[in-house]
Amino acid sequence: MDLTRRGWAATACVVALAVGASLLASPLLLAAGAGLAAWFLGSQLSFVAALRRERNAVTASVTGPAVSTGVGETIELSLTASSDGPLPSELSIDIPAAARPVDDDSTRLTLHLGAAGDETLAGDSVTAETTISLECPVAGRYRIGPPQVTLSDPQGLFVAEFEASATTEIHVRSREPDTTHLGQGDDRIAVFGEHNTGRRGPGTEPAELRPYNPGDDFSQIDWNATARLRDAYVTESDAETDRRTVLFVDHRSTAEEGPPGSTPLAYLRYAGLALVESARNLGDPLGCYAIGDEGVTVEHPPSNSPGQYDTVAESIQSLRPTEKHSTEDARGSPATSRSQEPASPPSEGPSGSISESTDGGYSTDSAVNATAGIGRPANISSDPARAAEFAGRLSTEDSPFANHLNPLLDDATPYLHRVADEPLFQAARTYLERLQGSVWSVILTDGEHPGELRETVKLARRGNNTVLVVLASPTLFRPGLTDLDERRQTYEELVEFANSLTAMDRVTVRELAPGDIAEAVLSAGGEQT
């Protein structure tokens, strides 16, 4: 229980009357002081009696969405309270810092019991409800509540606060695919498989027993089997090898179809990250090249160093669809390319300036870092994905510094190597030629450039190499299910194309799509047939 301002004023009045009685030698003031003190304490006792009675008369409940919601979706949060007692009550809930109200900037949801002008009779139940719309830009689980119940003295002298235990939890899921179709035609495959060499040799996984042949190593003899079968047998194991996995991630502008978080590129990223995890578990050397509309944007040569998997995963997560410019612009030219030449001469200096990078281009990283408030070393030009992310942050700022730089950052995709035509094919040719030995090429693409893709697959399977093509066709990503026949037709063409690729040796093709849409399209086909 606390005193309100009015309560403190009453206390001060008692003291003033007592002091005045002493100074003015006035018994009347002392009597007034005693009477006021008695009134104050009587009001306090009356409030306590009401509190004891009303403590259990207030019922509160907090209601959130029953199912999880996605990042950026609107959440309705309701606070309901009822009271049987006559004391004025106020209930409030703190809104989590990670959530923001849609309509205003309030950080609390407050509910007053009883509308203004209502006469609440003892024994009457008063119920009130308030709702607020929230938006959570960050995924996670948020606990809302408990509400704070504040009861006030009708005289306005005291308040008492309770903490109700009504809570609710909101689950905000991230924008990652939750239903995924991975398969070929009507066959669905749930998970990515593990690889083996297809040969027998040294390894840890026993494969089969065979009779001992002269020349075999004695250490290979399986003595248990020999004793059991009364002849010398050796155990052969599956040969294990380090196979280099090279990811080619196609993030051209055509991979942007669909709602945010459910685009072909989002699914390809998801698949790419799964492959990174698979390579990490198998200890395979992993490389990654990302291809935009005008060339290569990410370049990580194969390696199985400890940081390689995290670096590749981070690059894949940062990929955004690139913008397609006219052919003339694309060929054009280094003069218009931010990663090749800046619009204004570079100047030397500390953070906040455009500096020359080691590869001959120019980097705005230090400037963007300074603006973004990130205390990283200035030179991150080797990671274009991060540079693009910082450029995106800078574009939302309204400062003289940002206004000066933003025209230079219109195209936030820095290209490491510009290729005017068929960037996927050219990238595969450039980088695969440098690699020796067994390579598993994984091409993650939306399949919008079939001719180029076919040539790339042919190139990648050379030299006994294997190829996996993951196709995320934009046809299967358009929201709504109104044009199923048309989509089915497009899908059949895609399957036909995929089959033509699969017909090549050591080539596997998988289609990737949102599970619900894929199911609807496949079902449409089933009904027709």
Place this chain on the structure above:
Amino acid sequence: MNYAPDQATTIAAGRDRLALPGVVVTAIGLALAGFPNGAVAALLLALTWLVASPSTIVTLGAFLVVGTGASMLTSALAVAGMALTLLLPLARSSIPTAALAATSVLALALLGSTAWLAATQSLWIASGALVLVATFIGYGIHRYVVVTIERQSVSTEVKTRG
């Protein structure tokens, strides 16, 4: 009478309807104390009602009664008005009779003890004792509420939509 939210808002800024009869009686008592001092004091008290709470009105009224040098009769009328100013708003409490009874008992006890102290000791000691005793009782009630009521939760329920 029971609580009405708009009324609470109004009394916080003064103009307490329930205190008005007491203010009128007090103002009449002051006005009868003499002209022009009594009339000015009555006007001042009426203006105070517009902006202040009953406790402030009573405090000001007590000082005005002493300041105007009112006679015993007019002083008694003013004191009766001040008592009404404090007691009538108690009707707004959730248990008005209990509030009135508690206030009356406490008033008798405090008035009796301070009068005895003032008669046997001095006004200084009586004033100091009044403040100390009132503070002790008020803080004791506060701690009682914190320990027995505020640290317990109200009845609640958890719901999800759907």
